[in-house]
Amino acid sequence: MRLILMGPPGAGKGTQAKVVAERLGVPAISTGDIFRDNVVQQTDLGRTAQRYMDAGDYVPDEVTNAMVRDRLAQDDAGKGFLLDGYPRTLDQVRTLDAMLAEDGHAIDAVVVLEVDREELVARLLKRAEIEGRTDDTEDVIRRRQEVFAEQTAPLIDVYAERGLVVTIDGSGEIGEVTEQVLSALSSRDAG
C-alpha cells in the first residue's frame, strides 16, 4: 500500500505514522524526521533545511522533492510506504505523482487526521516541553498553522476529487486512532 498521512501540525501524524506503518509492514517516511536527522548530523541538506524549519516555513520544494525521490528509491519502499509530512504543496503532489508513475504506481489512499485548533496548540506546547523542538514555540506554531492552512489544506481537496481521502477523528487516544485508521483502510480495501 502506498499511503499518505495528512493533518495539521500537532494532529499526531508522526505518532500514527510509525504504528500504522508497522502494522501494515511498510516503512514510515517522515520528511520532518529526515530533515531533523540532517540538522543533527550537520549535513548540507540539514543546514539548508534548518533555516526554514526554525521559521516555521516549508523547505523549498526542489530540496524536499529531491530528498523524497532518493528515499523512495530505496529497496524497503518498493512494495509500499506511508508518507508522513509529504506532499505539503501542489508542486510536491505533482512531483510525487510523476515519480510513482515512472514505475506504474499511484497513491492508494490519503488518511487525513482531524483535530480541533485549540487541542492542536495545547498538544504542541506540551511537546515543546518534552522534546524541546526548536519549532515548537508559540509564534512558530502559529506560523506553521498558517502555512498549513494556506499551502497544505487545499491538497485534501485535490485528493478528495480522486476519491482517495479517508478522514479520521484524531482527537481520541493514540490506540483508538490507530484502530480507526486501520479499519477505515481495510474497509476501503475490501470495498
Ligand code: ADP
Ligand atoms: P509538523 O509537526 O509541523 O507536521 P514535521 O516534523 O512534519 O512537523 O515538519 C517540521 C518542519 O520540517 C516543517 O515545518 C517544514 O519546515 C519542514 N518540512 C517537513 N516536511 C516538509 C515538506 N514536505 N515540504 C517542505 N518542508 C517540510
